[in-house]
Amino acid sequence: MTTRDREQTTDAREQTVSDRLPDDLLMHVGLIGSIGLMALPLVLAAVMSTQSVAEIYDVTNLSPGSEAYQNYYRVMTDFNMWTYLINSTIMAVAIVVGKVGLSLLAALALVYYDFPYKNAAFVFVLFTLMLPVPVRIVPLFELMVTLDWTNSMLAITAPYLASATAVFLFRQHFMSIPSSIVEAAKLDDVGGIHFLVYVLIPMSKGMIAGISVITYIYAWNQYLWPLAVISSRDQQVVQVGLKSLEGTAAAGQIEWGLIMAGAMIALLPPLVVLIVLHKPLLETFGVQQK
Known part of the structure; x- marks a missing residue:
């Protein structure tokens, strides 16, 4: 295979990847977003299980609390x-x-x-x-x-x-x-x-x-x-x-x-x-x- 043929093959592969990237990217972003949305209640429950009463009723506090143990x-x-x-x-x-x-x-x-x-x-x-x-x-x-x-x-x-x-x-x-x-x-x-x-x-x-x-x-x-x-x-x-x-x-x-x-x-x-x-x-x- 000549150098020109190799360059054409490489360009074709890059073009194929660039053509498929947007669809794959959107698909992966959608999957990650769906998983994160489904896991959100579980994450919030885990965070709330570590908080005191005052920390839970502070709606702006989404960090782990001080009363986990x-x-x-x-x-x-x-x-x-x-x-x-x-x-x-x-x-x-x-x-x-x-x-x-x-x-x-x-x-x-x-x-x-x-x-x-x-x-x-x-x-x-x-x-x-x-x-x-x-x-x-x-x-x-x-x-x-x-x-x-x-x-x-x-x-x-x-x-x-x-x-x-x-x-x-x-x-x-x-x-x-x-x-x-x-x-x-x-x-x-x-x-x-x-x-x-x-x-x-x-x-x-x-x-x-x-x-x-x-x-x-x-x-x-x-x-x-x-x-x-x-x-x-x-x-x-x-x-x-x-x-x-x-x-x-x-x-x-x-x-x-x-x-x-x-x-x-x-x-x-x-x-x-x-x-x-x-x-x-x-x-x-x-x-x-x-």
């Missing part, structure tokens, strides 16, 4: 936040384990077993998506009272164990597994549970992790049902516990620093889970879109 220490020690966090963790983990386990068994039956009205059963499972827990709150509460489960961990976990969404996602994933694997298992006379444990689950680790993340965050953010069925503070969860912080006041003014500190603490567990398992979560959404 006091706010977080009071939330954890004076307002029973440790107990709320432990209860929410137990509830979320129990719901994740129970929901994933039941959904795996249901998907196994719907894909690999033949029984009368199998398609009708699957349609009925999907139909339950139209009846979320808040719609069923009155009959569920009566059932909890009848079973004497009120004020217990069973009351805030059992209603969430069945999931039509998880059954649907596992069913679709199992249907994508090559039939040759299924035929080999049949020839080896492998039972259903063994096939699930030693074949399907190892091949579904990404899907299981993604559904577990979604379920964990969903369970962690529950408010209405625990508020209705749990009356003891020692059995209450973190989202309801945050509500109790609104009653705090200093000199007749709400202590928003304490409330924001509690909100930041309640945000950390699901945020850590989301960061650690974000890749399986994206894969799950990809399968759902397909």
Whole structure:
């Protein structure tokens, strides 16, 4: 290649870059602006969690405050936040384990077993998506009272164990597994549970992790049902516990620093889970879109 050809190639590349730069620049500025706009409430909450009452009510003060340690220490020690966090963790983990386990068994039956009205059963499972827990709150509460489960961990976990969404996602994933694997298992006379444990689950680790993340965050953010069925503070969860912080006041003014500190603490567990398992979560959404 001659020197002239090289110069022409370089000019063409520079021209291409200059032609694409404005569009790329606007796109990146728009993305950065959107992310900053969505993150602004979280940043303001983090700043307010470090401020005193006087600093918060000074609307011109947007800098970190002087009472970060006091706010977080009071939330954890004076307002029973440790107990709320432990209860929410137990509830979320129990719901994740129970929901994933039941959904795996249901998907196994719907894909690999033949029984009368199998398609009708699957349609009925999907139909339950139209009846979320808040719609069923009155009959569920009566059932909890009848079973004497009120004020217990069973009351805030059992209603969430069945999931039509998880059954649907596992069913679709199992249907994508090559039939040759299924035929080999049949020839080896492998039972259903063994096939699930030693074949399907190892091949579904990404899907299981993604559904577990979604379920964990969903369970962690529950408010209405625990508020209705749990009356003891020692059995209450973190989202309801945050509500109790609104009653705090200093000199007749709400202590928003304490409330924001509690909100930041309640945000950390699901945020850590989301960061650690974000890749399986994206894969799950990809399968759902397909």
